[in-house]
Amino acid sequence: MAVTSGHVLPCGCDVEQVWEAIGLSGGHARSCPHCAAVRESLLVLRAATAELARDQAEPSSGLVSRVMSAVRAEVRRSDVLPSPGDGPARMSMRAVAMAGDVGEDPMCVRLVVTDVDGRSLDHLNGT
Amino acid sequence: MGVAEAVALDDATLVARSREGDVRAYEHLVRRYQGPMYRLALRIVGGSGDAEDVVQDVFLTAWRRLGQLHDDGAFLGWLYRSTTNQCLNVLRKRKPHADTDLDEHESPAPRTRPEREVEMNAQLDALRAALRGLTPQQRACWVLREVHGRSYDEIAEAIGTTQQAVRGRLARARAQLAEAMAPWR
Numbered sequence: 001m002a003v004t005s006g007h008v009l010p011c012g013c014d015v016e017q018v019w020e021a022i023g024l025s026g027g028h029a030r031s032c033p034h035c036a037a038v039r040e041s042l043l044v045l046r047a048a049t050a051e052l053a054r055d056q057a058e059p060s061s062g063l064v065s066r067v068m069s070a071v072r073a074e075v076r077r078s079d080v081l082p083s084p085g086d087g088p089a090r091m092s093m094r095a096v097a098m099a100g101d102v103g104e105d106p107m108c109v110r111l112v113v114t115d116v117d118g119r120s121l122d123h124l125n126g127t
Numbered sequence: 128m129g130v131a132e133a134v135a136l137d138d139a140t141l142v143a144r145s146r147e148g149d150v151r152a153y154e155h156l157v158r159r160y161q162g163p164m165y166r167l168a169l170r171i172v173g174g175s176g177d178a179e180d181v182v183q184d185v186f187l188t189a190w191r192r193l194g195q196l197h198d199d200g201a202f203l204g205w206l207y208r209s210t211t212n213q214c215l216n217v218l219r220k221r222k223p224h225a226d227t228d229l230d231e232h233e234s235p236a237p238r239t240r241p242e243r244e245v246e247m248n249a250q251l252d253a254l255r256a257a258l259r260g261l262t263p264q265q266r267a268c269w270v271l272r273e274v275h276g277r278s279y280d281e282i283a284e285a286i287g288t289t290q291q292a293v294r295g296r297l298a299r300a301r302a303q304l305a306e307a308m309a310p311w312r
């Protein structure tokens with residue numbers, strides 16, 4: 001399907017048509033001076049694009065731990081305020097189980113349950 | 128779950144475990160995809176600080192919404208959509224001409240490099256500069272298609288438009304970028 005780019009060449013072709021024909025060895029795009037010039041620019045663009053794609057810039061090494069701290073804070077929050085069916089519920093279920101075992105007020109029980117990594121929430125509360 | 132085991136697990140399994148509240152399973156998903164999402168964000172928003180903020184928001188939101196993801200294997204497509212959206216939000220909020228915090232290219236070419244490599248670096252700089260001259264939506268379309276190889280369908284969904292509109296934006300982006308590369312032909 002033809003796409004009008006708004007960049008119509010004096011010969012009537014547009015840049016997208018030249019792009020689609022870039023692999024062809026003959027035809028109008030190779031013989032027409034307007035299309036041939038655009039084709040050369042597109043070849044440079046293609047090479048620079050491949051170079052851009054090879055650039056494997058990495059985020060800073062602390063990003064994973066920042067994300068996971070936020071996720072764990074979320075898990076702790078959902079323990080205090082159980083969200084109705086929206087998001088992971090494992091903490092809440094553990095808290096309920098512990099409440100049953102200890103037979104205390106769930107808000108107090110929260111202090112003795114562990115998070116999903118097995119660390120105590122007391123320990124994590126300060127972080 | 129050991130690291131080796133998690134590395135071998137596919138997305139769908141890790142997503143299912145994460146949904147059950149397995150934070151370690153989710154951490155493996157974050158490790159698996161933080162790089163590509165960071166690079167996508169960096170190419171769209173331009174600054175490494177903004178790009179990291181985007182990635183952090185995307186993975187926290189994804190965690191919150193795991194319950195709404197019905198196809199566990201669709202996690203990566205969801206990340207691409209979410210990251211693109213978040214980038215466009217950041218650019219919408221950014222004041223016009225406030226590009227002072229944009230990163231310049233990572234590696235200035237030392238004099239000892241071969242001429243071909245110096246030229247390629249100059250072309251890469253020109254491409255990055257030309258990308259900044261596109262509209263955010265054109266840039267998002269072009270980066271998703273030409274650098275990250277996403278389908279027209281996925282891109283249309285990511286930026287909330289039709290495939291035809293995506294093709295139009297890509298065409299305009301390509302024409303503008305080709306013009307910027309003309310001095311090297």
Ligand SMILES: [Zn+2]
Nearest residue numbers: 011013032035
């Ligand atoms: Zn022509």
